[in-house]
Amino acid sequence: MNRIERILEGFDPVSNGLDEDFVLTKLTGMKGCGCKVPRNVLLQLLQTFKTDLVINNDEVDIGLDSCVIPLRHPGLRLVQTTDFFYPLIDDPYIMGRVTCANVLSDLYAMGVSECDNMLMLLAVAIDLNEKQRDIVVPLFIQGFKDAADEAGTKIRGGQTVRCPWLLLGGVATSVAHESEIIKVDQAVPGDVLILTKPIGGQVAVNSYEWIKKKNGKIEELNLEIPKIEKAFKQVCEQMSRLNRNAAKLLHKYDAHSSTDVTGFGLLGHAENLARVQKQPMEFIIEKLPIIEYMDEIADKMIAKGGEGFKLYQGTSAETSGGLLIAMSEENAKKYIAELSSLDNAPAWIIGKVTAKTTDSSIARILPDAVRISVPSHI
Amino acid sequence: MNRIERILEGFDPVSNGLDEDFVLTKLTGMKGCGCKVPRNVLLQLLQTFKTDLVINNDEVDIGLDSCVIPLRHPGLRLVQTTDFFYPLIDDPYIMGRVTCANVLSDLYAMGVSECDNMLMLLAVAIDLNEKQRDIVVPLFIQGFKDAADEAGTKIRGGQTVRCPWLLLGGVATSVAHESEIIKVDQAVPGDVLILTKPIGGQVAVNSYEWIKKKNGKIEELNLEIPKIEKAFKQVCEQMSRLNRNAAKLLHKYDAHSSTDVTGFGLLGHAENLARVQKQPMEFIIEKLPIIEYMDEIADKMIAKGGEGFKLYQGTSAETSGGLLIAMSEENAKKYIAELSSLDNAPAWIIGKVTAKTTDSSIARILPDAVRISVPSHI
Ligand SMILES: [Mg+2]
Ligand SMILES: [Mg+2]
Ligand SMILES: [Mg+2]
Ligand SMILES: [Mg+2]
Ligand SMILES: [Mg+2]
Ligand SMILES: [Mg+2]
Incomplete structure (x- = not known):
């Protein structure tokens, strides 16, 4: 069953071995991007980085969606992004695909289409019993992996902890030649x-x-x-x-x-x-x-x-x-x-x-x- | 006050603007590495990656502590690791230093002493009120940053969400020449x-x-x-x-x-x-x-x-x-x-x-x- 077929069929907990009333999105108090610390609070908290964590700075180029870092090796840039959040849909497999697509998206936003490595970040909800865990987590991982395959990249690291909420995320990294990165500041009138x-x-x-x-x-x-x-x-x-x-x-x-x-x-x-x-x-x-x-x-x-x-x-x-x-x-x-x-x-x-x-x-x-x-x- | 002086003095919540009974380690149900999904469970769950996530494989070299990935650019390797966990000591500043040192340690374990970029991963405990948050998070960030400074690297990205537990971590990445990486499989009798x-x-x-x-x-x-x-x-x-x-x-x-x-x-x-x-x-x-x-x-x-x-x-x-x-x-x-x-x-x-x-x-x-x-x- 491909991605589209799976979405059209919908997620049935019972045929996946779960109880009828199993709902993935109950494993968090906040859904998707709703979990982010508000932007103004964040900017305040990140004051400490004022010299380090910069947007639109020469040193890091213009790292709008990903950070872009000149390397010790000529012409090369490290382009890197991370994202994690909580489940917002109920099919763990599709949720895995969404998580991976969402992490990669910040590379793609900068024109970087080749991701050299992904890390998977996962906090397994402590409310999941062992049976649920052994169904949900492999489905999530499979979805994440299938999306990474489609993106021509691999997951070669990560971290897995336990947490009250099911936390899902990843890190995408590309070591790209500067020419692979779109300049994001070149809009002109008439565009x-x-x-x-x-x-x-x-x-x-x-x-x-x-x-x-x-x-x-x-x-x-x-x-x-x-x-x-x-x-x-x-x-x-x-x-x-x-x-x-x-x-x-x-x-x-x-x-x-x-x-x-x-x-x-x-x-x-x-x-x-x-x-x-x-x-x-x-x-x-x-x-x-x-x-x-x-x-x-x-x-x-x-x-x-x-x-x-x-x-x-x-x-x-x-x-x-x-x-x-x-x-x-x-x-x-x-x-x-x-x-x-x-x-x-x-x-x-x-x-x-x-x-x-x-x-x-x-x-x-x-x-x-x-x-x-x-x-x-x- | 340097790191050692601060440790010797101990953490006093009151002089930091917090209530007398404020205890950072109460913001989690699991401490430090105790939060990891047990190794055997993890290996089972990660079956999906059997071809991707490999230890001791030619393709990724021997990625024991970090993954090591040959790049599209001759002679270069992407060396990358992530770790996150929960507070296990009460001084947020020292906890920030420990978190950063712990993440970097997996690069250092492979002989890679130059870290090219760090991401900071942070989930702010929802139990923290705004006042506590505005004291604890900047202290944590300052500790993380000071450790990164000492390591000659910078934090140029990350993600911050809210979560029932205070989750702390990071990603360390180095784009290293293969000669910068210690071969870890060369032990001989007599060593x-x-x-x-x-x-x-x-x-x-x-x-x-x-x-x-x-x-x-x-x-x-x-x-x-x-x-x-x-x-x-x-x-x-x-x-x-x-x-x-x-x-x-x-x-x-x-x-x-x-x-x-x-x-x-x-x-x-x-x-x-x-x-x-x-x-x-x-x-x-x-x-x-x-x-x-x-x-x-x-x-x-x-x-x-x-x-x-x-x-x-x-x-x-x-x-x-x-x-x-x-x-x-x-x-x-x-x-x-x-x-x-x-x-x-x-x-x-x-x-x-x-x-x-x-x-x-x-x-x-x-x-x-x-x-x-x-x-x-x-
Ligand atoms: Mg973006
Ligand atoms: Mg991002
Ligand atoms: Mg994003
Ligand atoms: Mg290690
Ligand atoms: Mg590691
Ligand atoms: Mg480690």
């Missing part, structure tokens, strides 16, 4: 912005949780369960899809800037990327590709006085989201055509780059941004 | 075994916990608190001491084999090292350098029917322990003399290497092994 996966992941994962939890949210918002289930499969597919082809094509089509969209949401990462440009630029988002039906859920939540996961503000968290890229319009069209055929999934031009004036923001979503409802392609 | 830090760390840390917990153990075993407190400072010093000089001298004195002594204890790591030798060898341990008074505690526990932390069996866990090295006797004496003067701390010849016969073990501690009581040098 367009590409997004390679739709947003709405947090809405999909959470609304699917409401079904499982039977917490009344489905009824309260009058939601259609089959549509949520379909969106959940869609987000599982895109979270477990590697951004590797997207990374390779950055070189072919001369990307001027790129990052991946994860915990800070589309606008958060657009801001991060705009901020590091050599010339002051504004990134303007004119279109919002959204996983089908997730916009309706957000609308209904907002109608009831909620924030709708801040989906339209662009700060709804994505896990293993797509790349956000600036390149010329002509190349963008070719990039999208080629990527879509390779990945069998759409990508979009969602905005443009303009010169920043004193008054303009560094990144914004137009108030009348067009919403594109993206149906599942699986 | 002696060197140990660069005494054992007994687990006894010291745990007996110190008994004092804090007031759990009656001190009275039951009729122990002398000042001696335990002294041993605790001694173990804090040695856990926070880098094995970097020990690593550099491996090259100068032509070490035939080396590893670091951590979670599996002296005998466990001696077995791991003996097992990977090119020619079948037996590692025989004739002397046990033990932190002063820790042998008496073990004796008293054994007299009461306990196992004494399996100190004499050689499986008592060490955190950030010393290097265990095989080299010629002549070189060993010089190695110890030079290392002792650099680190201002003793090291010992503790045994010998002989050819393995069909009947012999791969590693053992002689039943009449001489115990060396090692007083604190700070």
